[in-house]
């Protein structure tokens with residue numbers, strides 16, 4: 001069971017615990033960045049009832065990240081919900097980083113941004129894609145069969161993850 005985020009003054013996870021998340025449907029951008037950083041993050045399906053999303057968080061031991069204060073009114077809501085005040089991605093990232101002391105360089109580019117599956121090294125099996133020696137490394141998602149190349153966009157994204165870490169408390 002996760003520690004209670006909203007029940008203590010300055011919440012922080014046990015440093016040994018790797019947090020897992022479910023983002024409400026308004027926070028898809030944040031959820032994608034959590035996946036890029038390597039965190040197991042589910043997205044609530046559009047139109048899901050609050051109590052169902054909360055039940056998923058409880059069942060799967062995930063933090064439910066939301067901007068919807070009403071979730072705190074549900075039983076077990078305060079225990080599992082991280083309520084963000086900000087309505088823009090940059091501030092949401094800063095807020096979450098501060099609250100959980102989140103490390104955005106936990107396991108970057110290890111998880112599919114699109115579907116949350118752990119990526120595998122190398123080219124997609126049974127495809128015509130050939131590893132290009134000019135490009136450093138390739139990974140693929142065994143679930144949605146998307147390929148990811150190491151390239152300048154990855155360097156840019158890594159730079160952003162590093163910048164997110166500037167809001168950490170230590």
Ligand SMILES: [Zn+2]
Nearest residue numbers: 112115141144
């Ligand atoms: Zn995928």
